[in-house]
Amino acid sequence: MAPKSSAASFSILLLIIAPLLLFQQPWSTADPLPADGAADCPGNDKATLTDGVPAGRKLLQTVEAELPFPPLQVSSNGRPCVMFQARKLALRYERRKQVDLTERAFSPRKSVDTSQSLCRRDTATLVMQFGDVDDLRGLSIRMHLSNTFYESSGQWWFSVDSVSLLYNSSQEAVFNASDVYAPSSSSYTCSRVSSLERHSALLRPGSDRARRWTLTFTDFQIQAFNVTSGGFSPASDCAAFLTPAILMGLVTSLILLLVLAYAMHLLVHLNRIENEGERKAHARFLHSHEQLEGCCAENADDKDAP
Known part of the structure; x- marks a missing residue:
């Protein structure tokens, strides 16, 4: 049961942290403002x-x-x-x-x-x-x-x-x-x-x-x-609408979503493994119980025999 508990805790922690990081104000990668002016214009090669x-x-x-x-x-x-x-x-x-x-x-x-x-x-x-x-x-x-x-x-x-x-x-x-x-x-x-x-x-x-x-x-x-x-x-x-700060925020959000998706996939996989283990253990228990009952029945028959 330890893997399931660890994965569940990890997923819950991600669910708590991810919204905070997704909706935080993206940081800016632009240079500080010059002393005499407003923010610089983001520029690229000539747009089409x-x-x-x-x-x-x-x-x-x-x-x-x-x-x-x-x-x-x-x-x-x-x-x-x-x-x-x-x-x-x-x-x-x-x-x-x-x-x-x-x-x-x-x-x-x-x-x-x-x-x-x-x-x-x-x-x-x-x-x-x-x-x-x-x-x-x-x-x-x-x-x-x-x-x-x-x-x-x-x-x-x-x-x-x-x-x-x-x-x-x-x-x-x-x-x-x-x-x-x-x-x-x-x-x-x-x-x-x-x-x-x-x-x-x-x-x-x-x-x-x-x-x-x-x-x-x-x-x-x-x-x-x-x-x-x-x-x-x-x-x-x-x-531009897609400033460096906004782009960095979008990339960060995408990474967090991928991590969250992987964590959910890992949790489902661990649950499936654990369920299969429980089924196998239950099947072994039933098989052992049937063998024990068969053995007891044979012993009883031997005792009843003249």
């Missing part, structure tokens, strides 16, 4: 559109961030084409001092030159010319955007395809954008759009020169091809 809707994307969420400067707006033929805003725009070359371009880009007192920006039906280029910044000559940042219609969803989606740094007249560092897209009726927002791995690296270096640079936009928001003068449309957030 499933039936015209990106997997794991929170759609149409209202963003009410209070940023120090108004958004940068580019118009084409008198109509707004691209609207862009960030709490901070910073870049660094190798281990040199970080260059903060936030005020130069968005402050009304130091309006950045966007005269070379282009807007077409399917493509757009946002050009921000900063001029000479520290030891960089003729620094400018270019965002290349595209607008694509997906028949499965019946709507247009815009995306930021790449971001380029041009400096010292002829040198260029190109970053390919990953997962920076949203419906054209919405804007796109993310707490970090950066080339740093700890910020999910939504910007991937597209050349050896780009690997020497780090580029980070904090509280990034952009809208293109369907901009109204009233401001940004409701935003599609870069945060």
Whole structure:
């Protein structure tokens, strides 16, 4: 009876502990929050559109961030084409001092030159010319955007395809954008759009020169091809539903369920073995009892014989 008692105790213990672990808040594997911002955006390689809707994307969420400067707006033929805003725009070359371009880009007192920006039906280029910044000559940042219609969803989606740094007249560092897209009726927002791995690296270096640079936009928001003068449309957030913490919780839950299922299988198996042993023991007892009765009957017959 010892195996049965041990297995039953183990199963009862699992039944008590499993619900507590299954419904506990999953732990986070993300890096600690930076001192000046919100949580980083989970990023992967560029996601594909499933039936015209990106997997794991929170759609149409209202963003009410209070940023120090108004958004940068580019118009084409008198109509707004691209609207862009960030709490901070910073870049660094190798281990040199970080260059903060936030005020130069968005402050009304130091309006950045966007005269070379282009807007077409399917493509757009946002050009921000900063001029000479520290030891960089003729620094400018270019965002290349595209607008694509997906028949499965019946709507247009815009995306930021790449971001380029041009400096010292002829040198260029190109970053390919990953997962920076949203419906054209919405804007796109993310707490970090950066080339740093700890910020999910939504910007991937597209050349050896780009690997020497780090580029980070904090509280990034952009809208293109369907901009109204009233401001940004409701935003599609870069945060995914399946964050690392949620995935770890799901994996932990699955492991616990497998352990519980194995324990129940083991208990049933031990019960079956014990029942078979009891049946065999009972059969041996009956057989022995029958033999004993037969022996007693033979002895009685021998005594009664003349």
